[in-house]
Amino acid sequence: MRVVVDPDTCAVTGGCVFHAPEVFRLGDDGMLHLLREFPDESLRAAVQKAADYCPTGAISIED
Ligand code: SF4
Numbered sequence: 001m002r003v004v005v006d007p008d009t010c011a012v013t014g015g016c017v018f019h020a021p022e023v024f025r026l027g028d029d030g031m032l033h034l035l036r037e038f039p040d041e042s043l044r045a046a047v048q049k050a051a052d053y054c055p056t057g058a059i060s061i062e063d
Contacts (some may be wrong), residue, residue: 002038002062003047007031009058014061016050023047 003023005016016024016049022043025050027033044061050058051053 001041001044001047002040002059003036004062005032005034006058006060009056010054011056013055015053019050019053020046024050038050052054 012030013031014026014032017026017027020039020043021047023034023036025033025035025040036043047059047061051061052063
């Protein structure tokens with residue numbers, strides 16, 4: 001599983017950080033940071049939820 005965030009689409013709402021803090025983090029620079037581009041399968045449900053609830057559809061999951 002590969003996680004991709006489109007920085008041009010992300011509105012930095014922080015929703016994904018709430019659902020999957022192991023993968024996403026809001027930086028001090030006010031930008032969203034991807035902590036793990038290739039998260040473990042055990043995080044798939046959390047990452048999927050983050051993608052599903054992202055208000056701008058910025059998160060993609062590639063298998
Ligand atoms: S939920 Fe979507 S819009 Fe919000 S910070 Fe995450 S990727 Fe960006």
